[in-house]
Amino acid sequence: MTPILDISHIDMVFPTPKGPFTALKNVDLKISKGEFVSLIGHSGCGKSTVLNIVAGLYQATTGGVVLHGKEVKEPGPERAVVFQNHSLLPWLTAYQNVELAVKQVFGKTKTKSETKEWIEHNLKLVHMDHAMHKRPDEISGGMKQRVGIARALAMQPDILLMDEPFGALDALTRAHMQDSLMEIQNELKNTVIMITHDVDEAVLLSDRIVMMTNGPAATIGEILEINLERPRDRLALAEDSDYTHLRSEVLRFLYEKQRKVENLASVKKSKAKKRNDKNQHHAA
Amino acid sequence: MSNAASITEGRDIKLTATSILNAVFEHGVKVALAPLLGILAFLMIWSLAAQNINTSLGQFPGPTDVWQQFGSLYNEHKAERAKATAFYERQEKRNAARVAKDPTYVPKIRAYTGKETYFDQIVTSLITVMSGFILAALVAIPLGIAVGLNSALRSGFNPIIQIFKPVSPLAWLPLVTMVVSAVYVSNDPLVAKSFLNSMITVTLCCLWPMLINTSVGVASLDKDLVNVSRVLRLPALKHVQKIVLPASVPMIFTGMRLSLGVAWMVLIAAEMLSQNPGLGKFVWDEFQNGSSNSLARIMAAVITIGFIGFLLDRGMLALQRFASWDKDSAAA
Numbered sequence: 001m002t003p004i005l006d007i008s009h010i011d012m013v014f015p016t017p018k019g020p021f022t023a024l025k026n027v028d029l030k031i032s033k034g035e036f037v038s039l040i041g042h043s044g045c046g047k048s049t050v051l052n053i054v055a056g057l058y059q060a061t062t063g064g065v066v067l068h069g070k071e072v073k074e075p076g077p078e079r080a081v082v083f084q085n086h087s088l089l090p091w092l093t094a095y096q097n098v099e100l101a102v103k104q105v106f107g108k109t110k111t112k113s114e115t116k117e118w119i120e121h122n123l124k125l126v127h128m129d130h131a132m133h134k135r136p137d138e139i140s141g142g143m144k145q146r147v148g149i150a151r152a153l154a155m156q157p158d159i160l161l162m163d164e165p166f167g168a169l170d171a172l173t174r175a176h177m178q179d180s181l182m183e184i185q186n187e188l189k190n191t192v193i194m195i196t197h198d199v200d201e202a203v204l205l206s207d208r209i210v211m212m213t214n215g216p217a218a219t220i221g222e223i224l225e226i227n228l229e230r231p232r233d234r235l236a237l238a239e240d241s242d243y244t245h246l247r248s249e250v251l252r253f254l255y256e257k258q259r260k261v262e263n264l265a266s267v268k269k270s271k272a273k274k275r276n277d278k279n280q281h282h283a284a
Numbered sequence: 285m286s287n288a289a290s291i292t293e294g295r296d297i298k299l300t301a302t303s304i305l306n307a308v309f310e311h312g313v314k315v316a317l318a319p320l321l322g323i324l325a326f327l328m329i330w331s332l333a334a335q336n337i338n339t340s341l342g343q344f345p346g347p348t349d350v351w352q353q354f355g356s357l358y359n360e361h362k363a364e365r366a367k368a369t370a371f372y373e374r375q376e377k378r379n380a381a382r383v384a385k386d387p388t389y390v391p392k393i394r395a396y397t398g399k400e401t402y403f404d405q406i407v408t409s410l411i412t413v414m415s416g417f418i419l420a421a422l423v424a425i426p427l428g429i430a431v432g433l434n435s436a437l438r439s440g441f442n443p444i445i446q447i448f449k450p451v452s453p454l455a456w457l458p459l460v461t462m463v464v465s466a467v468y469v470s471n472d473p474l475v476a477k478s479f480l481n482s483m484i485t486v487t488l489c490c491l492w493p494m495l496i497n498t499s500v501g502v503a504s505l506d507k508d509l510v511n512v513s514r515v516l517r518l519p520a521l522k523h524v525q526k527i528v529l530p531a532s533v534p535m536i537f538t539g540m541r542l543s544l545g546v547a548w549m550v551l552i553a554a555e556m557l558s559q560n561p562g563l564g565k566f567v568w569d570e571f572q573n574g575s576s577n578s579l580a581r582i583m584a585a586v587i588t589i590g591f592i593g594f595l596l597d598r599g600m601l602a603l604q605r606f607a608s609w610d611k612d613s614a615a616a
Contacts, residue, residue: 055515056514057511057514057515074514074517075511075514075515075517076515076517077515077516077517079515080515081511081515083508083511083512085508087506087508087509087511087512089509089512089526089527089530089531090609090610091530091531091533091609091610100516100526101516104516104517104518104522105516135609155516
């Protein structure tokens with residue numbers, strides 16, 4: 001498969017009062033059409049920065065992002081974002097929130113009835129057609145996130161960017177949402193980049209898991225191919241040996257390999273080292 | 285067994301009935317009884333204090349004197365209205381008689397020129413304050429949005445806002461008076477100069493809370509919502525219309541409520557000095573008049589002013605509840 005998205009040798013340096021801070025160093029990734037890629041790593045490792053650069057909300061210091069042969073320079077609906085905290089406009093109903101996006105993207109190409117149909121179709125896809133005309137403060141956190149996904153899907157993006165979409169939800173709701181997302185993905189076969197720090201979520205949903213090293217100067221540590229057959233069922237997979245193996249691969253990366261790097265980096269400061277040693281004792 | 289059950293059930297019902305009664309009573313005390321007691325205590329202290337204060341215009345008016353003056357103000361109003369009706373009737377009859385005598389005669393209709401009653405003055409005050417307030421809103425809200433969106437503009441405007449915000453209306457009034465006299469020259473003026481003076485002074489004083497609150501509301505717009513707008517590539521004007529404006533509506537209303545309160549306070553002072561025929565002028569005239577009733581009439585005006593200020597605030601709150609999506613911010 002030919003890659004549609006090329007994240008090419010990205011460095012990200014933020015100016016701070018204490019001097020420049022290198023958040024990302026040489027992040028390089030190609031993503032094919034229809035692929036579901038998860039970015040996983042400890043918090044503060046720059047996962048969100050990568051996503052924001054792909055979205056066009058940030059500009060990489062060096063390197064760049066190419067989508068369909070064109071360089072990404074600004075945000076746009078062909079790279080729709082599902083934000084962590086839903087980011088629905090609180091004064092609009094679920095329907096109106098999706099409508100704002102649809103009118104902006106398809107205002108000139110869709111007729112009035114087509115627009116209405118398309119909005120309702122997308123809300124149905126995320127099982128929100130029963131509460132279309134409710135405002136965000138009248139629905140639960142999971143439902144808000146569903147509407148956020150419907151809004152992004154309704155833009156018919158070339159690539160869907162999800163920034164810890166289920167991070168703020170309770171475990172049961174999160175499982176429901178993951179199942180819904182797999183069901184939608186099965187139908188639409190979108191290209192997706194999802195940020196997560198949930199190992200099970202990453203293995204269950206992804207075709208590839210991109211594991212990031214710790215910052216500063218974070219980069220891609222390892223990439224894990226998930227060749228589990230689709231459609232996937234969480235109950236069946238729970239006892240599957242391949243699944244368990246993949247899951248422990250990710251865990252090993254996060255809690256063995258990346259912990260080491262953290263300790264090595266802190267050798268410079270003896271105080272920080274002492275604290276880390278203490279932590280390790282606690283962990284042991 | 286069933287008997288025992290029904291007994292406990294009965295007790296439960298009784299218990300809940302008492303607790304409901306208690307709750308109703310507690311609620312009643314808070315909502316109705318306590319304010320009533322407060323007012324009664326105030327009236328008592330007022331009348332006691334009034335008996336012990338002697339001024340050159342006689343004893344300070346107590347609640348009963350003021351109540352009487354409310355009555356006489358109302359009677360004066362009715363008498364004045366009756367005079368006006370009589371005047372128009374006479375005029376009509378006279379004109380009809382002249383037309384009957386000479387069909388080519390075009391009747392002249394003259395307006396009644398009696399003095400304003402207390403209620404006319406209230407109406408004038410309300411018209412003046414609303415005109416000044418609306419003019420200020422028309423300037424402050426768009427300007428506040430522009431200032432809120434642009435941080436350079438914000439830094440530029442900040443010192444001006446900080447310096448002019450605390451200025452008293454009494455300081456503005458002479459300047460406004462002179463400028464209006466110089467600029468507003470017309471043989472057939474649409475509105476009186478005194479009206480313009482009061483209105484512009486009100487505008488100058490109630491610009492600031494609206495300007496500050498609008499700009500803060502716009503500037504503190506949730507970054508995620510800005511990102512939504514950027515991903516959708518909303519054009520600048522649509523961004524303001526669809527995202528910025530609705531998001532800052534709660535803060536705009538807060539500013540409007542503060543401004544209306546300021547406007548009403550400023551208006552009374554402005555009317556006193558600019559001789560605009562409103563409540564402020566009423567107070568000033570009564571003070572200059574210096575009759576034995578004057579103090580009671582001024583006290584009646586004080587109560588009226590307070591009451592109208594309260595109603596204006598409630599009206600603004602009702603408007604906010606009706607128009608703003610954020611019902612939490614519209615709590616009293």
